[in-house]
Amino acid sequence: MKIFIPHTTYPVADKRELCILARPFFADNAWGEGTFGPEIKRVEVMADADFVLLPFSVNYYAKEGKIKELEALNNDCVQWQKKAYAYIGGDFGMAFPEFPQITYLRMSGFKSQLSGLNKGFPVGLSDHFQRIFQQESITPVGKKQLPAIGFCGHATFSTVKRLKEIAKCLKENGRRFFQDPFRRDWEPLFASAYERAKLLSFCEDPLHIKTNFIYRDNYRAGAQTEADRDRTTLEYYSNIAQSDYVLCVRGAGNFSVRFYETLMMGKIPIFVNTDCLLPFEETIDWKKHVVWIEWKDREKIAQIVSDFHTRISDEAFVELQLENRKLWKETLSAKGMLGMIQEKNDL
Template structure:
């Protein structure tokens, strides 16, 4: 039965936390410099959360949130949390951090939220999780919502980021995958979740090449030789961030391919900006797949079909009326704002318990 208020138990941690970004984002609305509290909802990021409250008594709680990345906890601690939740007939939720993450097995009463990992390799207690983002559209452009663009005869394909055909860079990325697999082998040589040899900057560049050869689309590409154009100063970061979001704003579709980990930050940034992701699926675990029909929000391209990506986006675009094109843009912004936000995720957890 769904109660009006969801009471959340969060275990005490050290109050001298150096960076609150280390915390599981669903716990941040309740964090203060003195520990967990219901008086900390001062940030505009946490508005309208009156239906959710912290309790320090697990017997009162409907749900247990694990505050730090689950992969920082020893197995014994996870066993303890699982047993406590079983005893109190509640579920624990936490997140697995990092590009590669960990496969921590199955716990009956613990749900693992994660951005990365491979859907076909993971158990049912692993759930996709959106990349946490603040509303950069409002911050940069000073409006509540983007104005959707009308459909043009030729789709505008956008991309701003790290993409390179350099074999040296490709080898460097593959060596990272080999290093990760060696770590996994020495930890447990019987495991089956090996990281594929994937050089993200090289693979993106190959896909972008397919678009540059066509007269049926318009390209809006900014190639970076380094992540965030190698920005070092605050001034450089501000400049490149604005260039990045302007690139999305001035495009119809934005190429979204995995990076070092098997997830795309750009997917969520594109939704935030009210544009349409051109999403290349590499066995990704997307958030709330039982609640969100992702194929209504993106141009979906399976990795095995990537060589046909140009034809797929042209076909998708040509089949839309102007009203349908506008509606997708509006719905994508709405999806990010209402469902993939902290409040939206809390609501989904509340409905599941």
């Protein structure tokens, strides 16, 4: 696989400014061949590449007044018949100027508001399962009579916090209005901690569901010290490990970090769809990996999970855990994503 990365003369103040797929090619304040191994190389000339990978987020190009650089790159891609891939970061799902040869990879945003040039992108994660539990492979658990649903996170019925989250959406929409009052990419008013608390209440059905919930009044339980962060992180991943299914719904942005962490841990996400973009939807049949809940059906969540658990066989339940861990490790890792892009190159 040969990848061309343009704009390598731009200064990199912080490696976190770079797209997660580009970071392995940047070390010791210089661009190199990368750390993926000989099968994935960075090349100096676009004509030699399988595809083009922009090093910075589209947000960066917009903030720095460099959108014209994307237009010029698009023209080069037309000339050399190459596809380019760029990352859009941030919680809020802003739309940016689009170019036919550049596909935008993004976690946030709303599928119904965006063109086909926008594709889902997974949250970049280290292998916390391996780091915390000191194991390479999961040990799947057998199916029990009642499904155990887990959740550890920020979920509260606090009116004050609900109003604060709604105010953030209003502020963002106000900012966008003054940029362009005729745009389509408005943020719905969504108070994530409040909506999570409501969803968890819909799961409370002791005759059909076993719940394993840890409610936090603040993000990461308000951890301030390194010791607190270590303790709450262990509690968080232990909660996933001790559950069969994990409730996964959007946060401030229209995506769920917990969704990818659940796959990493080899568990089954309960995916609440809020008009989300998921990675490689043309290739991955996501409904085979999750319990899929449409937002309009959220009040039936306990019944839907119970029915899924009743239908799945003991063997298929074990196999799904192994398949979800494999999906995260082989496809949703940085190396796996580059492989998928090269294989499809029409995402």
